[in-house]
Amino acid sequence: MTSTGYNIVVCGGLAPDPLQSLEPAMGPSGPALKNEMMLPVVLDPWASHALYEAAHLAGRIPGSKVWLVSLGHRGKLQQMMMTVAQKVPFELVAIEGAAGGFTDPAETAAALAEAIRSIPGLDPARLLVWGGWESATRGAGVTMALVGERLGIQDQFQGVDEFKVQPDGSFRILERVEGGQHQVSICTGPPVLAGWATGSLPEPRNNPQIGMQNMRSVMPALQKARTAKVGAEGVRFDRITLPQQQRATRVVKDLSPDQIADEIIGWIRQP
């Protein structure tokens, strides 16, 4: 190897700000969200964890670099960058295309893999492809796996909470499995694909200097974003409904702790 360090490519899409209320709407090209273009967006939350973890690893291993590959409408990507660009250093690779929950992960993955392949100088022997294990839109957990598959990456991990480089260059990876436990695996080295859960890092504080440095590459990346056709070929949505949200809440204000405890015990014991 002539150079050291990792090439860490983080895939991260857009998600509506979780505090917004959402409503489905049937459009001419299939389902969408009502007023989708007006909704404020954030970087998909689990993908943001992947990005913070990537920056953290890159900061510790000299020669490493982080790219953020993101698919969405240009204006929305730009809006998302306003918050994300101040967090950690990265180079943006933007793809113009549809990015809602009702597109198919296979089509999204094809566009992402294509964009990753076209990053100049990417070295497969140093490549880590990271992202969120599930999106906040489709929540399928399929996109990253298919990006890895298209790039020929056999070693894939999902629900990752820890990724440690060991002294011999191998990786020790913790993945979420059933029952609140972690599966522990050792992988000999890159290329590796990891879909992150929360990891262990807090959200970095905004740093205007990092923001300025990132913005130098962000604006050109947005301008030259290639357009990808992303839809849901072969899928037919029969209906999309909002669940019955409202329960008739009984608000109990004047019972003593003992009386409440009696009620709760009675309730817990009901079959």
Added chain:
Amino acid sequence: MDTILLLLHTGPDGGLTRAARETVAAGQQILRDMPGASLVAGVVGGQVQPAIEQLASSGASRLLAVEGPAFGPARHATDAAAAAALIRSAQATLVLAAGTSRWSRALPAAAHRCQGCIDTHATGWAMVDGSLAITRWYYRQRMEAQLRRTPRPWLILFDPGIFPPWDGAPGPAQAQRVEVDADPNLQRTRVEGVQAPAAQAQTIRPDADLLLVAGAGWTKKQADGRAHVQEAEALLLDFLAKSRASLGSSKSLVDLSGEGEAVLSFLTHLNQVGQTGSTPRHPKGLATCCHGEEPHAVGWRFIHERRAINLDPGCGWARGKADVLYVADAFAVLAAVNARLAQAAPPAPGTPG
């Protein structure tokens, strides 16, 4: 004619897991509504004979298996290869599997290799105009869609707990082996095992009847102007030991630990329920010291009966998110609940006292 493949991985003992038995039940139900279709079972594992014998009365017309030491551990490379081989060998048009961590990791690649398509987190199914449709949720449990797909094979991963596990009688049976070359390239990853998070108690119990959610209020200043974190820890652990409930948390509470504040030592991000946490399934849920904001409450989609204890009568739970809101001090209520649980039953063996 459709061929429905039940894609199953074994448990550590080589037998069918509960999730696998749920998949068998799914296949049997769907088969009944698809005249002319046939059922095939494909099993992956280190050793599969116990599972194969359990499948003797499942109604599967063929039993296929990929077996060997390389296929024991849950590893993407070998699992994806095994699953793709079984799908091809069965010439499956529909592939049903459980949304376990193992299959969720491996089956997207298998779908791709078979030029098929995949849906995960399916929560139901129906026949519409003679074709299979599934339901699943979008935007973190905020809306539910029913959809169909035309490409085949179509892989469908059902969430756990949707079907009652099948429990048919075992009998003598043999599987047809499907050979998969587990070359060294597929074994660059070595699975070391499973570990519980570095916390003092195993607090996540997916099979529990009750989910107890702890919110950030447990660590906040109380009426006397002080926080009572140790007392909160003791109350919650005591309740969990006596009730065998599963413990969930709000994001604010688990995040506090990342910021170095005094927190409940047994909580990790794995306990977090909600938008960026889990969406557990339990018949009942009790929220304590948690505000019930939308990003938290979306994680309660599959909790049927919901109650909350909060000092604030205007908290989110009051606004149609819970069936009952007790406006009260959770410290006092939980202490009283624990006292009653202590009277009712001696502590279970092995539970911390």
